[in-house]
Amino acid sequence: MAERSPGHTSAAASRWPWQWQWLCGLGVVGFFYWSLVSASAASAHNQFEREVESLETAVSISAVAAAHPVAPSPLASAMLAAAPAQLTAAALELRARFALLQSRHSADDRQYRLWLRRARDDLRVATARRPQWPYAWSALAEVKATQASFDAEFALAFAHAMQTGxxxxxxxxxxxxxxxxxxxxxxxxxxxxxxxxxxxxxxxxxxxxxxxxxxxxxxxxxxxxxxxxxxxxxxxxxxxxxxxxxxxx
Incomplete structure (x- = not known):
């Protein structure tokens, strides 16, 4: 068996520090990229939350606002277009609240039912992901009540909201x-x-x-x-x- 030369061994050994440095550098870049993406997502979530809460407050204190259609902002439109798998349970609960607001200004009964169905479906996903989260359960109970659907799902949502929150x-x-x-x-x-x-x-x-x-x-x-x-x-x-x-x- 041929013996490896000392130069070959030292060259192989000298490559590993460089490779580890490259991997560590890649990890640092990935971490910072993940941090930026997470911060951007959190910022969008907070902005959408403020938008929904502002609309809810306006509707609760003003009959004029309650009767006026809610025009989705670019951020709200992006949130509405996202697939449920792309959103957290908290974002789905916010989107359902926005859909509930939209249902109040629907031009016809079909649109009204579609908005409520969308809110219900988002909240079903949210409660499945975070079963101990009272906000999604209480929102689901509200949507079911708005649908005049006081069935077993309504009773379950109401009870879970009472227990968890x-x-x-x-x-x-x-x-x-x-x-x-x-x-x-x-x-x-x-x-x-x-x-x-x-x-x-x-x-x-x-x-x-x-x-x-x-x-x-x-x-x-x-x-x-x-x-x-x-x-x-x-x-x-x-x-x-x-x-x-x-x-x-």
Missing amino acids: PHEARSSRRLLGIVLSHSARMRPADWRAAEVLARRLARGQPALLIERVERDQQMDWLCGIADLPVTVQNACARHRASFPPQETL
Whole structure:
């Protein structure tokens, strides 16, 4: 067997440091590229979140905004065009909220159903990916209620949102809004859940709770709940003074 020359051995050994340096350099470049892509995606997500929240706020406080069509921004259009596999569960929940807003301004019943179906499908994917995330569950319950589909999926979404988000105010407000807006379709168990939600919100966001309940003309129901904080009790006192019970002959 031929022996390797000392020069051959040293040349082979000298190549490895260079190769390792090249691999390490490639790894550093890849890391920085991944960081830039991640930062860009996070920035787009945050911008889209601000856009959706701004639209929701405008709709909640203005009947004019509620009746005005929502024109998708370039970012919203890009988010709407993305495949579900390209988006995180949080982005899918945002996209579903945007679709729910769009459904309110649909030109016809077909478009209305398509927007709601799209929101429902996105939220099904989001809840499957993050089953412990209350925002997607409460949004799914809201979409199902908007579809007037109070089926087993609605009950499951509502229950999961209650269980996974006991301290999440946004999820609690959404669930309470479902009960108040669809009061005729709610079961006794739903109203018991609404009392739990009202107590949660009364402790942390009493002003938002009162505003929501007044909007749905359910102050008599709220004021019938025992042991509410002073802020809510004062609102109930004002309500009773403004709307005294009618005497019967």
